[in-house]
Amino acid sequence: MLEFADAPHAFYAAKPNRWIQWLGRLVNRRFTLSGPNHRIVDVSLRGAERLDGLRKQRGHRCFFVANHGTHSDPQMMLETQRRLGMWSCFMAAYDVFLRGRRQAWLMQRGGCFSVNRDGSDGKAMREAIRILTETRHGLTVFPEGNVYLMNDRVTPFLDGAAFIGMKAQKVLGKEDPIHVIPVSLKATHLTDTRDALWQQLEGLARDMGTELDREKPFVDEVKRIGLSALERSLQQRGYLPATPDLEQGTVRDHLEDCAEMMVVRLEEKMALRGKPRAGLGERLAAIRVRIHKIRTDSEAKMDHAVAATWADEAMIALRVLSYAGDYLEASPTVDRCGETVEKLLEDIYSEVQRPCGDRQAMVEINEPICLADHLEAFQTSGRETVRSLTSQFEAAVQGGLDRLAQTNTSVGSERF
Numbered sequence: 487m488l489e490f491a492d493a494p495h496a497f498y499a500a501k502p503n504r505w506i507q508w509l510g511r512l513v514n515r516r517f518t519l520s521g522p523n524h525r526i527v528d529v530s531l532r533g534a535e536r537l538d539g540l541r542k543q544r545g546h547r548c549f550f551v552a553n554h555g556t557h558s559d560p561q562m563m564l565e566t567q568r569r570l571g572m573w574s575c576f577m578a579a580y581d582v583f584l585r586g587r588r589q590a591w592l593m594q595r596g597g598c599f600s601v602n603r604d605g606s607d608g609k610a611m612r613e614a615i616r617i618l619t620e621t622r623h624g625l626t627v628f629p630e631g632n633v634y635l636m637n638d639r640v641t642p643f644l645d646g647a648a649f650i651g652m653k654a655q656k657v658l659g660k661e662d663p664i665h666v667i668p669v670s671l672k673a674t675h676l677t678d679t680r681d682a683l684w685q686q687l688e689g690l691a692r693d694m695g696t697e698l699d700r701e702k703p704f705v706d707e708v709k710r711i712g713l714s715a716l717e718r719s720l721q722q723r724g725y726l727p728a729t730p731d732l733e734q735g736t737v738r739d740h741l742e743d744c745a746e747m748m749v750v751r752l753e754e755k756m757a758l759r760g761k762p763r764a765g766l767g768e769r770l771a772a773i774r775v776r777i778h779k780i781r782t783d784s785e786a787k788m789d790h791a792v793a794a795t796w797a798d799e800a801m802i803a804l805r806v807l808s809y810a811g812d813y814l815e816a817s818p819t820v821d822r823c824g825e826t827v828e829k830l831l832e833d834i835y836s837e838v839q840r841p842c843g844d845r846q847a848m849v850e851i852n853e854p855i856c857l858a859d860h861l862e863a864f865q866t867s868g869r870e871t872v873r874s875l876t877s878q879f880e881a882a883v884q885g886g887l888d889r890l891a892q893t894n895t896s897v898g899s900e901r902f
Contacts, residue, residue: 494782495602497609498583498590500575502597502623510596511568514561524558525841526673529565533851533886537570540665540854547662548624549654549857550574551647551879552669553887555637555825557838562671562847563626570851574624575617577601577610597623603631604778611650618654618664625650629879634808635829637672637821638891640884641808648875652864655857663858668879670850670886674821675843675898680704682842683820683827683902687711690831694718704902705818709737712830716806719834720744723799725751738811742766748803749773752796766807773800805833821898846896850886855879 519526540546552563560576567574580600583590599617601610617625627650629643647666655664684700691698691711698707713730720727725747730740745766752773753760760769777800780786780793814826828839855878864871891899 495580495600495607497607497613498580498594498598498600499613500597500599500617500623501594502573502575502621503595504573506592506595507573507597510592511564514564515568519558519561519565519847522840524561525844526558526562526847527676527844529562529569529847529849531566531569531849531851532890534570536851536853537572537667541571547618547658547664548572548574548854549618549647549651549664549666550624550626550669551629551643551666551883552626552671553640553883554628554630554633555635555640555671556673557633558673558845558847559628559633559671562673562849563669565847566669566849566851567624567626572624573597573622574626575599575621576626577614577628579603604774611646611653614650615654615657618651619657629876632808635825635832636810636813637674637825638817638887639810639813640880640887641810643876643880643883645872645876647879648872651857652860652868652872652875655861656864660858660861663856665854665856666875666879667854668852668882668886670852670883670890672848672887672890672894673841673845674848674894674896675824675841675845676896677843678897679820679824679843680902683823686827686831686842690715690827690834693834704823705814708814708823708826708830712826713737713740715830715834716741716744719802720748723802736811737815738809741806741809741811745770745803745806748799748806752799752803756796770800770803770807774804818902819898820900820902823902824898845898848890848894850890852882852886855882 518524540548550563552559575597578593578598578600580602583593583600599610599613601607614625614627617623627647629647630641631644634641651664651666658664684704687707688698694711694714696711696714717727727744727747749766749769753769756773756776758772758776760772777793777797780789781797814822824842831839855875860871860875
């Protein structure tokens with residue numbers, strides 16, 4: 487779920503304990519994956535042979551990068567690494583560590599460390615580099631930065647993973663290579679969830695003050711109810727969005743117009759100047775950084791209340807921008823319909839939704855990328871090399887997702 491906890495960031499370092507990691511894998515395999523929060527009853531792993539050469543090398547250094555299409559991805563990665571016989575530390579949003587001291591303690595001993603998503607986090611970067619250069623563990627990062635609930639399509643990868651990898655490779659030198667392992671993760675339904683999805687959408691329509699029309703195509707009703715919910719949310723916050731003309735433009739065009747309206751208003755309220763030619767995502771990130779700074783400043787208590795309203799509006803804008811617009815219409819499968827309804831429910835109610843049917847985890851290990859091969863380029867043109875590698879990571883993961891979708895024969899792959 488797209489959410490941020492505006493609390494002072496207390497860094498949590500990874501303190502992996504092999505016994506706790508082993509126990510965590512056991513609990514994950516036997517109880518967590520198949521439990522009500524994930525309902526992953528089977529894991530299909532492909533491409534493991536691509537790592538045969540690496541696993542035979544003593545002291546190999548592996549850096550896993552994966553898409554973040556569901557809330558079950560960490561659990562799927564944990565089981566994947568167990569089957570591969572490999573150990574890894576995980577970069578995780580610091581919000582998760584704030585859910586309780588016991589959870590934070592267990593996560594650290596399980597090999598997780600925190601990262602502040604609202605700005606450049608030097609401590610997290612240094613910890614990631616330390617893990618790659620000084621420990622026997624690998625490193626796992628989800629470069630999308632958030633869960634976007636799109637199992638078949640990656641959103642643009644952030645540059646942080648490539649930067650971490652190349653900085654670590656520079657420390658080690660060319661003779662001690664780090665291999666990036668792009669991993670494609672997909673959760674697909676094994677049971678027919680159509681009726682359950684209609685019921686969920688009907689409940690949402692009722693809360694929105696409208697009625698569901700089951701005589702119309704499911705995709706059309708999702709679009710209508712989703713746009714109605716957006717209009718209501720914006721009006722409650724004092725915005726007057728134009729009625730979308732979907733004959734002249736796309737859903738994505740309308741969503742970007744709404745996000746633009748909110749970003750401009752927030753910049754005006756906060757006296758922020760957007761960078762020339764900066765995209766909406768970059769401008770919104772700058773807004774989030776300013777809000778986080780205010781809300782975590784103990785000497786700015788008189789501004790906390792207004793900053794809370796700004797945070798609410800910025801989160802709505804971020805959620806609006808997170809919809810691809812054409813994802814569902816391009817291929818209205820049972821899986822994609824389920825993901826879209828799940829995302830709508832999460833964004834409207836601010837609650838993580840449980841899966842409505844049993845699922846299979848489909849995992850593909852893609853061809854490793856040796857960072858030592860890019861060290862010279864990084865030393866002469868660091869930023870360009872980082873961008874190029876980020877594109878390679880993203881393309882590799884998307885290629886794996888495409889192959890998984892092409893070979894998927896489960897109910898989830900059927901048209902709704």
